[in-house]
Amino acid sequence: MKITRTIRVASLTVLMGLGLGSCKDYLEEELVSTLTNDYFSTEQGLEDLVKSSYEQTRYKFANEHSYAMFNFGVDEMTSADQINSEWWNRYDNRLNSSDLFVGEVWTANYDGINRCNIGISRIPAIQGTTTLRTDAQKAQRLAELRFLRAYYYFQLVQQYGAIPLLLEPTEGVKLEFTRAAVPEVYRAIIAYLKFASDNLAPTTSDFGRATKNAAMHYLAKAYLTRGSAVTDVRGQQPTDIDSAAYYADQVITSGRNPLATDYAQLFDVSNSATTPFTSASPPTYANSVAAQTNREILFSAQFVNVVALSGRFGNRVHSYFTMFYEDTPGMTRDLLNDRPFRRVMPTNYAMDIFDRRNDSRFYKTMKTAWIANNAASLPKWTAADAPTPAQVGQNKFAVNDTAFYVIVNTRNNPIPQAQIDRSRYRIFARYIRNAAGNVVTGAYDPAGTLALRNKFPQLIKHADPYRPSVAEEAGTKDGILARSAETYLIAAEAYGRKGNYTKALEYVNVLRQRAAYKAGEVKPSVNWRVEGGTRGDVTTSYPAIRATEVSFTTNDPKELYPPTVTSTNDRFIHFILNERTRELLGELHRWEDLARTETLLTRAPYFNLDAAGIGFPNSGIKPFHKLRPIPQSHLERIFRNGQPLTNEERAAEQNPGY
Secondary structure (H helix, E strand, C coil): CCCCCCCCCCCEEEECCCCCCCCCCCCCCCCCCCCCHHHCCCHHHHHHHHHHHCCCHHHHHHCCCHHHHCCCCCCCECCCCCCCCCCHHCCCCCCCCCCHHHHHHHHHHHHHHHHHHHHHHHHCCCCCCCCCCCHHHHHHHHHHHHHHHHHHHHEEEEEEECCCCCCCCCCCCEEEECCHHHHHHHHHHHHHHHHHHHCCCCCCCEECCCHHHHHHHHHHHHHHHHCCCCCCCCCCCCCCCCCCCHHHHHHHHCCCCCCCCHHHHHCCCCCHHHHHHHCCCCCCHHHHCCCCCCCCEEEEECCCCCCHHCCCCCCCCCCCCCCCCCCCCCCCCCCCCCCCCEEECCCHHHHHHCCCHHHHHHHHEEEEECCCCCCHCCCCCCCCCCCCCHCCCCCCCCCCCCEEEEEECCCCCEEEEHHHHHHHEEECCCECCCCCEEEEEECCCCCCCCCCCCCCCECCCCCCCCCCCCCCCCCCEEEEEHHHHHHHHHHHHHHCCCCHHHHHHHHHHHHHHHHHHCCCCCCCCCCHHHCCCCCCCCCHHHHCCCCCCCHCCCCCCHHCCCCCCCCCCHHHHHHHHHHHHHHHHCCCHHHHHHCCCHHHHHHHHCCCCCCCCCCCCCCCCHHHHHHHCHHHHHHHEEEECCEEHHHHHHHHCCCCCC
């Protein structure tokens, strides 16, 4: 059940320096605009308020800030050729306090916090007769609200650093705010999550509500974030890493959120892993619902396949990781291939950090074959390229055959230009051997010009062919915020930071076992056509990808360590970051991962030349970019001692460098 389908809420008029806050939900089936704030002093009103407090979890997926603020300017993703918000990837001077995303993400999170604060202040006094009748029922709802308040503050503190810490509802005009220091914010987040983990139910029949394991996952992540700081000041405590390991262990050993048996199940690509989507064999929304409610998912932002109930924007991330396919013979835009907005493409690092032959995660979530869907534009053999004279004038392939193929190869296995020329379908290879015998960049290059960022392997984790029409941008799929695979990685990192590499590898190898091709599993044809596998091989690939201490006690070339990473301790952190890419690629964690581990300035410019500012004047990451700017809209609204801030006071409230 989607918890946001039956919300009835009234607007609260709240004008804050933080933004325009309200208790308005964009998903309601029935907007009851005549209700007053007194509605939130009723049992039904508070139940609806709790539901609406989940709404802003959707905002992460609602627009182009989704990739710009969470997956741009990092090592694993860069700009594709249809650039939008590229300054977030290049770190140029347009990334400033007036940027629209800076203000909107700030406002969305504080809107969610205010809803939580209203509920937390009113639930204890309610004299309910049904759902809020007992102390236990009230504690459950209060735990949900404290969990959500922690979630919103956690996102804010990671992005902006010191922020206003509001614990009381804001109703009416409030203009004076001060920023709480980062350690104070983390203390509050951890306190909220402890309350939530102690009081939330272990399971829920209302899928989408927070559970005990969701709270413990975020508690482990908050402890790890605070405790892993080295030069940053987050209020880190000597016991933080122990606590991170403890709470991650609790989630894992509970058995309530086991890993999916097959990685592909999580993203509804099971019917395309070996047989691509076609108009004759389309995906079904039933498959999608099964994926969205997989037990591995600890917490997700809820959407539905009814546009009117999907919020202002719906989940739009499906459009941003796509590539351009409409210019290729035999292809036209359709739901299965999505809107080719092509904002984001994988870097060479993201392609090469996988053992693509043995780690199934790459090809189970990367689309490399496009199937012809347009009979009107099918290419025909000519006298110059037909294999036989009899084929001249005939179609090279039919609808539902392969129209083009993206090859992810290396300089060590370039595709001969002659092979590309004689192929019946188009081939876009990363590296080719030209007629002169030289290995050169082929059809795409994430470090090259925009013209070389038009074709690339396409991440399909966010694919959403369930929209009512190809013109509809609002997506239907839930946005995954946390899954237990990440809990394993949190536990692994915590144990590794404690020096217990044996335990850390135990957790990493649970994920590697799931990632390996199983005995009897048919591998995709790319395995033997490109990656060096053997046709017909159905043996397990786990021995080939099982992690050992050699991965980080030596400069293992498979791990692609930056040259400045030389110690075992440092290599282990980068090893975990590599494993997070293999498991969580494109799931909108990466900027926060690198900022948290204080590796942003090392990894982003090394693996992403755009982030280094190569080729773009007045750009390139700098130390102050480890935090986002405080929104100018906030600074211009707030007062101090009854007066608007002076220019000097605004400058003092701003993060350094902006």
